[in-house]
Amino acid sequence: MLSAVVLILVGCSGGASQPTPSDQQTTSDDLLVTTPEAKGEVDSFTWNLPFGEPTSLDPIKSYYYSENTVLSNVCEGLLRVNPDGSYGRALAESFSRPDPVTWVYKIRSGVRFWDGSPLTADDVVFSLNRHKDPKLGSYYHLPWGSYLREVRKTGPVEVTVKTVQPESVINAMMATGLGTIAKADHIRAKGDAFGTAKGGLMCTGPFKLDRWDSGREISLVRNDDYWDQDHRAHADRVVFKFITDAATLTNALISGQIDGTYEAPVSGVDQLRRASTGKLYLGRSLQAFELYPTGTGPTGNLKVRQAISLAIDRQAIASTVYSGAATPLKSIFVPGPFAYGTDILQKSYDAIPEPKVDLDAARRLVAEAGSPAAPIASVVQAGDAASLQVMNAIADAGRKIGLRFTVRQLPPPDFISIFFDPAARRGIDLVVSPLYFDVPDPLWVFNVGLLPGSVQNFQNYANPRVIKLITDALATDDDSKRAILAAEAMRQVDRDLVTIPIVAPPQRLFMSNRLTGAPAAFPYLYYPWAADIGAPG
């Protein structure tokens, strides 16, 4: 009887584990860029980092959700990415590109670090060069840091960056950890402790890093001397918690113990939609869920990849795994937002036919490919419930067309190393994972994974037409021309089905009713989003 009571209680509380097909769908037109602007101040708010405690806040080691979500509010890059996908000028007042391999940045004057000392061109040069030095192990070193041929101070407030080959994307990457500037003397003084709980930071952002209680919380306080009055913080204090468990986080949000989070748990979407303490906002995102063939096994064959793509019911995955909060993805490249050529790129994406499930055509393709009997060895990241559910849907589709899948779950460090270490990919045919585009620039993906020698080019994809289009695009200054070249290359990559796109999940922001102003769209990783949050009235 006791167990019956227990079961009823669990049922009534709506245990957040079973995804149910939802009638709510979203199209890109429904997705938000921002939430209503904050009008008033708040003393403090508590935010969550669903991917856990940051391992470091040193810009050279900050290249994932938790790290960049905090870092973007305390330290700044030469540029920043605005929620609508445009680039904003941050520590660089302006930039120019006198020739295809040179970028010149005019450093903003009058900016001070938290300790009152002025930001100088020396700090900029020092910070950028840390990504160039292979011994420091910057996560941005391959490829971006290695593209830097020379970084030099060329005037009292001017820094010139020379690249190894023509590179237009590296300018956009100055909004990320690559271009994040900290005080050189502080970095030198702290040594290895820089960016840790003990060594702290010395930066210029709208918040100062106040305290880092290892395992418990990170707290920021407002920088009252922040140079950008348009982005002055509305809150005195921000406290970050590190809840990783989806059910615990959902309960903490519903009960109001945590005021908000990005990447709200997929399994909690239905409960969060019904919550009375706050609201779930869906925003435009640079995230995509895709299948990455490594080149080995049956998925090395284009026809097999085409067959898989025809057999997957993307609409069903969006409904069940994401409770309707996702759209089927037609291309390897997300439909936007982009910083340039938006019309051209959107038109190109719209012209792609909608994906339809066609099991007969899929079976025919499998037969043409020789009906491979070997199983497709797939991996997902352990602990990622959504990935596992998508994998199950794919294995199910495979069964219908005569393809067999095996699945292994890998813990995070093993899983991440697959993307960087060819040895780690041995024995794996397919990687099932969400990914995010750092910057709203379609050429970013080519640098990272679609050109010969790219660090994530698993299959050694080398299409001469694509290479020519992209080389030209990276060298040109004309935004429209670049967009046209990029669009052509993107569609070729789609036809070659280098990866198999599944769905594009929107950004899931949950925010307490006592707050407003947080950007709803994805670029929060490289934008001082916390400064925008305040009281509604």
Added chain:
Amino acid sequence: MLSLVVGRLVAMVSTLLVSSFVVFAALYVVPGDPVTYLSGGRAQSPEALAAVRSQYHLDDPLLTRYGRWLGGIARGDLGTSLVYREDVTTLIGPRSLTTVLLVGYASAIIVVFGAGLGVHAALRGGWPGGAISVGTTLLLAVPSFLTAIVLISVFAVQLGWFPVFGSGSGIADRLYHLTLPAVALALAAVGVVGRIARAATGAELQSEHVLTAHARGIPPGQILRRHVLRNAAIPITTVSGLIVASLIAGSAVIERAFALDGLGSYLIDAVSARDFPVVQGICLVLVAVFVCVNTLVDLLYGVLDPRVARGAELT
């Protein structure tokens, strides 16, 4: 009694030494190069990897590294976390406090309610005894994670009596935050100890010396304290000792569910991230606590049962 204490202490130290070597060496037997994990799996240049190898002395022979590690422990230095690049002692110190409070709180609940209910059931008999018996059996069957979910849903979210997560700050606040987690952790163990207590007490009540004492007119209160409970205490202590020691590791699930910064969940995270110095540090702490708790239980036997102390003196 003295020889018992000395004997147990010697055993404790030698167990700790052997376990520490196993804890240390085991991680280097694991397949895979530690250096791969030092970079978080990211692409690293050969220079960066070489710098890391020398920094962590990964090319030295095993015994040299073990010696250096032991020397560090004697100085209170458990090494540096590969993930957070902070002292392991700084990282596991505050987390140890949370775990100690959680396990202590749960142990108090287990001993008081488990032993209390069990003894009560045996003394009462009849249907109250039977009801307690059924109750404790049901508690045995409920997994701690399910208990945690139910407690959070009912007492934290719906009623709002307790916080959903976190370990709090300041003793009173910490105990408030740890109430639901301690109950979730303790519930199944209350079932186990309750049943053992009931059986042990029941057996004692039926024993010859107790029946003889009744027959000789010794007051029931005195019989209960000196003859029944004191003898029943031995199996109850054994089980409680084992359970408390296992709670330390078993707290990981509860720590996850309530987002507590404890040693159990940190151990899992550290293993997952291949943060070797932290894994070694936590394992060492857990082994030390386990060995100490068991030694304490052994010494408690010496107090409860004079035959044990006398037996030690003879050997």
